[in-house]
Amino acid sequence: MLTRRAVILGLGGTTGAVAFMLGLGWWRSRPEAQPSAGVLPVPFGEMAFTLTDHRGNQVRPTDWLGQPTMVFFGFTWCPDVCPTTLSDISIWLEDLGADADRLNAVMISVDPERDTPDVLADYLSNFDPRIVGLTGSLAEVQRAASGFRARFEKVPQDADYTMDHTAGVFLFRADGHFGGIIDYHEDRRFAVPKIRRVLD
Amino acid sequence: MKPIILSAFLALTAVPAIACETVTAGDLTIDHAWSRATIGASRPAVFYVEITNAGAADDALLGIATTAAGMPMLHQTQVTDGVASMPHALSVPVPAGQTTALAPGSYHGMLMRLTNPLKEGDSFPASLTFQNAGEVTINVEVLSMRAEGPTCSHAGQ
Numbered sequence: 328m329l330t331r332r333a334v335i336l337g338l339g340g341t342t343g344a345v346a347f348m349l350g351l352g353w354w355r356s357r358p359e360a361q362p363s364a365g366v367l368p369v370p371f372g373e374m375a376f377t378l379t380d381h382r383g384n385q386v387r388p389t390d391w392l393g394q395p396t397m398v399f400f401g402f403t404w405c406p407d408v409c410p411t412t413l414s415d416i417s418i419w420l421e422d423l424g425a426d427a428d429r430l431n432a433v434m435i436s437v438d439p440e441r442d443t444p445d446v447l448a449d450y451l452s453n454f455d456p457r458i459v460g461l462t463g464s465l466a467e468v469q470r471a472a473s474g475f476r477a478r479f480e481k482v483p484q485d486a487d488y489t490m491d492h493t494a495g496v497f498l499f500r501a502d503g504h505f506g507g508i509i510d511y512h513e514d515r516r517f518a519v520p521k522i523r524r525v526l527d
Numbered sequence: 528m529k530p531i532i533l534s535a536f537l538a539l540t541a542v543p544a545i546a547c548e549t550v551t552a553g554d555l556t557i558d559h560a561w562s563r564a565t566i567g568a569s570r571p572a573v574f575y576v577e578i579t580n581a582g583a584a585d586d587a588l589l590g591i592a593t594t595a596a597g598m599p600m601l602h603q604t605q606v607t608d609g610v611a612s613m614p615h616a617l618s619v620p621v622p623a624g625q626t627t628a629l630a631p632g633s634y635h636g637m638l639m640r641l642t643n644p645l646k647e648g649d650s651f652p653a654s655l656t657f658q659n660a661g662e663v664t665i666n667v668e669v670l671s672m673r674a675e676g677p678t679c680s681h682a683g684q
Contacts, residue, residue, distance in 0.1 A: 406572060406637055407613065410673065411632060454672075493610050510609065
């Protein structure tokens, strides 16, 4: 009887483990779980771009080494995703308390045509003052996006245009290595613990 | 102590937020209509709302009209392979027995060609056209640019 129960328990355990592995496999093969075709962002030390922040200072990715960093791509003409993400980031920074002060929080504009440093400064004044906005030539923004394996595209809309862009928030550890991504539609409760992992 | 608490409570409830107003049309209950403040009038603004369909028949939101914008449209934020896009939505399904939310990261109204910049604390009327319920007008509250939604004391928020 005991043996039979052990066998049943053993079978149950095996089934559970297989189900777990299948679950894991499903998760890993889901395309949206990966930033871009499974290619991870390169470390800051291997990125090469120069952009201008919303205060007019030149910024290079190596400037971020030594502090954990979160970066997202957006633009100020964006009505839904970008204000929501900036609002989320502002809340996360508040939730992190004093720890947030040793974190770089960066928005890179994918619409440098309209987003000049002054436009970014005006826009970002509505959110947490620790968020830094970057813009520059289209070529430099493209170089930045390629290092992050991020994508963006200009889309005509009415007489105007909008931008499609990678919407997740990239997390990097203080050594400049990629430490994870907060997907746009991910449960927001997981965001702060994820950020804490790159802070430690 | 008690009168202080009571007066504080009255102060909080005396002026209910516009976004917490409820409009009904047939089986539909519409509330939480809000937008975000804009910088200038050249950027598109956003429109969010919640629609509860208590009826037995499905309905659909077909369009929005407002004096606040020359070209209001329904859009849907979609994230494909991590890339966000905002295709035009011809209609938003409002299934029977469910609450449909035009909310951040999902369906939303995109208010292009703003008449004036939207300022926090302002409100403007928006007419929603439904397939079955017809046209319904609701006041939209302009919240701050970093708002994530209105805070209402009634259930559903």
